[in-house]
Amino acid sequence: xxxxxxxxxxxxxxxxxxxxxxxxxxxxxxxxxxxxxxxxxxxxxxxxxxxxxxxxxxxxxxxxxxxxxxxxxxxxxxxxxxxxxxxxxxxxxxxxxxxxxxxxxxxxxxxxxxxxxxxxxxxxxxxxxxxxxxxxxxxxxxxxxxxxxxxxxxxxxxxxxxxxxxxxxxxxxxxxxxxxxxxxxxxxxxxxxxxxxxx
Numbered sequence: 366x367x368x369x370x371x372x373x374x375x376x377x378x379x380x381x382x383x384x385x386x387x388x389x390x391x392x393x394x395x396x397x398x399x400x401x402x403x404x405x406x407x408x409x410x411x412x413x414x415x416x417x418x419x420x421x422x423x424x425x426x427x428x429x430x431x432x433x434x435x436x437x438x439x440x441x442x443x444x445x446x447x448x449x450x451x452x453x454x455x456x457x458x459x460x461x462x463x464x465x466x467x468x469x470x471x472x473x474x475x476x477x478x479x480x481x482x483x484x485x486x487x488x489x490x491x492x493x494x495x496x497x498x499x500x501x502x503x504x505x506x507x508x509x510x511x512x513x514x515x516x517x518x519x520x521x522x523x524x525x526x527x528x529x530x531x532x533x534x535x536x537x538x539x540x541x542x543x544x545x546x547x548x549x550x551x552x553x554x555x556x557x558x559x560x561x562x563x564x
Contacts, residue, residue, distance in 0.1 A: 418434060418508055418509060419507055420434075420505075420507070421505075421506040421508070422496065422504065422505060423503065423506050424499050424501065424504070429496050432475070432477070432486070432492070432493075433474055433475055433476070435473055435474030435540075436473045436474065437472055437508070438470075438473075439469065439514060439516075440469040440471075441466065442466045442469070443463075443465050443466065444462075444463040445460050445462055445463065447459070447461075467543040467545070468514060470519055470543065470544065471539065471540070471542075472539070472540040472542065474537075475535055475538075476537075477489075478534065483533060484533075484534055485534065485536065486534065489536070490536055490538075493538055493540070496524075496540075501520070502519065502520050503519055503521070505517050505518065518547075519543065519544055520545050522542060522543060523541050524538060524540045527539070
């Protein structure tokens, strides 16, 4: 049976990257192309970095494991109202913080049947379709990267299956999701803040 390097397959499918033909150049520069894991996180990687990690989600007791360690990237936006000021001496605007939006999560991966790589990975694609059909928040069961940012629930907004010309056994996918938090957790947090102010 042939051996597969799922990380290499994912990198090639998502980044369309092929290693260079110059061994000496590669020896000096390969670290720029290596994808990090959690043991090597640094601040530069967190800002837009991508990671290979297992992602397992659940809904009402039903477990969904996303195929072949997808890549995750996160983004966060604050809503800030800017008000112009009058006067020659005053430059810029007055900023008023309104709220912090949900985390925006991008999940990119590749479906492949490792045992029969020439066959279309219909079972894995079906799992993704079942996930997208759920119109509710999903629990994050296993993912150390999302846990770093306190993301324990997410809602899937859309999924995209890319064309795979000449690759009958592969299927790329991209899922767009946003983080979610319990409404009652928000109320409890506000009550705690109010009690702290009154104390």
